Amino acid sequence: MTWEEIKGLIRPELVSLGGYSPHKSPETLEGAVEVPLESIIKLDANENPYGCSPRVRQALAEYDSWHIYPDAAQTKLRQQLQDYVGVDASRIVAACGSGELLDDILSLLIEPGDEVINCVPTFDLYRIRALVNRAKLVNIPRDENYGVDVNAVKAAITPKTKLIILANPNSPTGTLTPEPDILELASTGVPMLVDEAYYEFCGQTVVPLLSQYPNLMVLRTLSKWAGLAGLRVGYGIFPPEVASYLLKIKLPYNVNVAALVAVRESLRDIAYLMERVKAIIAERERLFGELKKLKWLKPYPSQTNFIFCAVLKGKASELRQKLEKRGILVRYFDLPRLENSIRISVGKPEHTDALIKILQELEGEMNG
Ligand SMILES: Cc1ncc(COP(=O)(O)O)c(C=O)c1O
Incomplete structure (x- = not known):
């Protein structure tokens, strides 16, 4: 096959996709x-x-089981995160950065043509991963101060809407969406993913409300507050049933042994x-x-x-x-x-x- 023929096999929407600009x-x-x-x-x-914490540097210097695969079920990691987050480990799944979990959630929910509501401008990865996962993006513009237009989001919901994604606080604008607005959107019953990558810098979280809203899911990361961006560890908090599906479909060893050590030590040094x-x-x-x-x-x-x-x-x-x-x-x-x-x-x-x-x-x- 020539390159031109191979190119013809690539999904057309990906040939023209503008990628994430790191x-x-x-x-x-x-x-x-x-x-x-x-x-x-x-x-x-x-x-x-x-x-990162000096404890992480020390523990990684002493670690010597690099030749052994990590625990695919993330048993200890999820228990450690349980204490930090304050929810049962059965609700937690970790990944190689929180972006990987976004991908897993889209894989779980999206059939070609399903709609994903995105409150723009926001973190560009949502657009890219939604399109790669064959979703139709429905962009709802934020207001002049980058606040979420709750009524417009609600009006955009159709039977094909599978997910509302909301970065809170938003990136790149830093804006925080008030909790009542998030709950108004969650009350629609549509699956809603709140990305709390910057939670530790703002202190506002919807995690305590997850048991009341079974459609609500939260993403977090250790990249920012724990200084582990290079090691790539994120996690999400989900209804237990969703978490068990995510554990089934994720790549088996998605959190590497260095990251496991680093999270353990970070959580000992909060x-x-x-x-x-x-x-x-x-x-x-x-x-x-x-x-x-x-x-x-x-x-x-x-x-x-x-x-x-x-x-x-x-x-x-x-x-x-x-x-x-x-x-x-x-x-x-x-x-x-x-x-x-x-x-x-x-x-x-x-x-x-x-x-x-x-x-x-x-x-x-x-x-x-
Ligand atoms: C809103 C938002 N979510 C997620 C991330 C990335 O998190 P991770 O490093 O866990 O992939 C960022 C990083 O800039 C971000 O701004």
């Missing part, structure tokens, strides 16, 4: 930045600037990690105040570990480029409802200081 890894920026690679300040992927979460929240508020002073950026209040900003003077793409050259990485967007904007992850105080200094210097260079 951030750049610092090691790919050799020659593109004016600073040594090791001094790059990475504020583009909402990672934890403090890293006080330490939550101190760092507190420091990030305090820094978020300071960064917000500093960005506001600049006048040519409009930061939006955030309940996460990042701040979304409209760029009021000059082009966001150029600003991102200029920051990158000077060794500070941020995300930029130029999409419908996310026009000319950047998203800055909250770093350590010294990262804020370096960023603000460069932004002050760049003001004169930004036209418009």
Whole structure:
């Protein structure tokens, strides 16, 4: 077969699919930045600037069963998460990042042409995984402050609606949806997935309500608060019946042994990690105040570990480029409802200081 013939076999909607645009890894920026690679300040992927718990580093250094498969049933991991989350282990399933669970839920529910309601703008992975899983995406625009339009979501529900997805707080805008709005949507009875990737930074969760709403499911991750983004561990909380189906269809060894060790040790070090979460929240508020002073950026209040900003003077793409050259990485967007904007992850105080200094210097260079 020629490549042209093989290409003809690929599902047409995937040939034309715009993929997820991940951030750049610092090691790919050799020659593109004016600073040594090791001094790059990475504020583009909402990672934890403090890293993981020292207990994780120590336990991984001592671990020596790399040749043995992990427990496919995640028995201990789910028990450990049971204590942290406060729900029975029978409701919990873990995965290689929370995105994998999104995929498993879509695999479980979606038949070709079923509808998935997405409150846009939001985390782009929902669009991509819904389309890859042959769902029809129904995009409901958020309001001018990025709040969810509850009435419009309810009006969009049809007999084909299989899932409502809601990031809470939302990414990349940082907006929190009030609990009554979530419950109004959950009361429709349609399966609803609330992505609480940033829960530890906002403290609001619908997990205690899961027993009252059997259609409600929650995704969480250890990437952000526990600083384990590189090890890839997420989990979800589901009705027990859904959890048992997910355990059946997931890839058998989806949480690797290093991740199992890392979660165990992180959960033994919650006080330490939550101190760092507190420091990030305090820094978020300071960064917000500093960005506001600049006048040519409009930061939006955030309940996460990042701040979304409209760029009021000059082009966001150029600003991102200029920051990158000077060794500070941020995300930029130029999409419908996310026009000319950047998203800055909250770093350590010294990262804020370096960023603000460069932004002050760049003001004169930004036209418009
Ligand atoms: C809303 C949202 N959900 C999930 C994730 C990713 O989580 P994980 O690292 O567990 O795949 C992110 C990461 O940026 C996010 O913004």
